[in-house]
Amino acid sequence: MIDFSIEPEFQAKLDWMETFVREECETMDLLWPGNSVNFETHRSDARRHLKPLQEQVKARGLWACHLGPNLGGPGYGQVKLALMNEIIGRSSWAPTVFGTAAPDTGNAEILAMFGTAEQKEKYLQPLMDGDIVSCFSMTEPQGGADPGEFTCRATRVTNNSGEEEWEIEGEKWFSSNAKLATFLLVMAVTDPAAPLTERMSMFIVPADTPGIRILRNVAIVGDTDPEEGHHAHIHYDKVRIPADHMLGEFGGGFKVAQARLGGGRIHHAMRTVGKCQRALEMMLERAVSRRTRGKLLGDHQMVQSKIADSILEIEQFRLLVLKTAWIIDEVEAGRMPHGSARKWIGMCKIGLVKLYHDVVGRSLELHGSLGISLDMPLAHWYAGHWSLAFADGPTDVHKSQLARAYMKTTTPADGLFPTEYIPTRTAEALRRYPNAREA
Structure with a gap:
């Protein structure tokens, strides 16, 4: 049975996160803006503000949720992590506040999976505590x-x-x-x-x-x-x-890297949903606030089209991400074979770049000159979609891998014409039912 409901206890955690990220993490974005400033551990002003927020997250049991219980984390699973990351993705500081900032998340995962006891004590624990990058x-x-x-x-x-x-x-x-x-x-x-x-x-x-x-x-x-x-x-x-x-083992670097990169790709996809939802919120507010040519911006059909396309595309991609997260959880539970999630993770990697580009781009368009200014976050976000295109492997590589994976499962046509060639299929149908066309 397919069930899209969320248990009330976990929904309460999501509700708290929603408010907390909007009120606290997005505030940090404003006070300490800039690429990678959240990794600057020497910034005493930002760190002084950060630590109490991290303590609130830890008190709620929401710290470093990317790690399962076997790796030292709370073990929510990827589906719940996807729902959490949708919220975390709204803010550039939120991953640091919640102990899930890349590249530290992936590095923590492979240290937990492949590290010795000594390596975990020296490097993993302070990384999970948020004391180092x-x-x-x-x-x-x-x-x-x-x-x-x-x-x-x-x-x-x-x-x-x-x-x-x-x-x-x-x-x-x-x-x-x-x-x-x-x-x-x-x-x-x-x-x-x-x-x-x-x-x-x-x-x-x-x-x-x-x-x-x-x-x-x-x-x-x-x-x-x-x-x-x-x-x-x-x-x-x-x-x-x-x-x-x-x-890890001698010659095992490729295996270690793949274990890390797969998680990074799906987490980027989860957070892209949140970023695009925020861009959609800006688009909707603009549509009902701004007037042009004698009527509200949102009364123009082209604007309605952009909004509708964005709503649909976000929801489609969100469902893809949640299904992929579910498959990963099934693999982890031993109910699906190892490698089952690979092509689905690839789809998420491919889709996130287009979604980010299109939705953030439309929101920027609706804001006009304000959209391309640095008075709004949209121009900065829009430029950042190219970073996602290359993070954890170029998008084009994933497109090629996905296509090859599906072609491997496809049988070549038997004969000169395709399997769906109507004359051939009609002839076969008439062989099976020779009297079908008789009056």
Whole structure:
């Protein structure tokens, strides 16, 4: 049976979140705006305001809800997490307030899944407590997100004391929050002759390790200083780390990364619903407040069309996200085979960029010159849709993977014409029912 109801106890939590995010988290957006400012742990003013809000979230049992109970979290499951993230997605500060900010969420998940007891104590716990931030350092300047093009290497070496270490040499690109991180998770080639999925390993690299050279902190749209962004181009210049700083198994870097990236994609999709719902609210308010050509903006059919399309598209995408979340929960519960959610997560990754672009874009259009000004958040949001297009893997790659997955399950037509060729089907129908057309 399909049941779309939400149990009253959890609905009460959602209702509290709705009010809290609007009143508190969106207020933080106004007081401390800017890309990645929520990761700046040295900002004493913002942190002083943040901590009491985080304590309220923890008291409600809503902290770090992306982790299941086996990983140290409350274990709400992905469907409930989707409903929560719709609300969290309204505000840029809300993920930090609720302990679910990327890239720390994904990094926490793989530390919980693959880390040793010592690694969890040293790195996972302070990350979950919100005391530090981390960095996921995977993509490379010459190869982007294609692991087949990665050249950053990690080699076994012996130090002067006779102890085994790993030496990392190479460059990484767009390593978000590297300049603020306490540690970096670095994916490096450890066996170049191995098959692609066994070629790399994942390493925990403390940020104060000698040899980590940030060549440049790349800025993106929305950053105020083009020379001081939050996405680092890094040279790992013979960076030495202890042998026990590998995360997961030797050659298991691809597996670790995939475990992280899948969760990141669905969480981006969940939050996109919330952001687009907020843009729709702005659109609706504008439609019933602004007059042009002698009548309300909302009385014009073109405006009504934009609103209707936005409502429909948000609801369609929301249902896709919730179904995907349900499938993930079914896989986790052992009721569906491993990998069942992969193509659905890909659909969410593909759909979120178009939804974000279209809905936020329409809202911006309805606000006219005010919409493109920085007096409204819409221009900043609209430019940000390109970040989502590349986060956790380029959208075009997911389109290709999705199409190939469906083509693999399709049988080629038997003969010259397609299966749905009417003359062939009609002839077959007449063979089965030769007297069907007789008067």
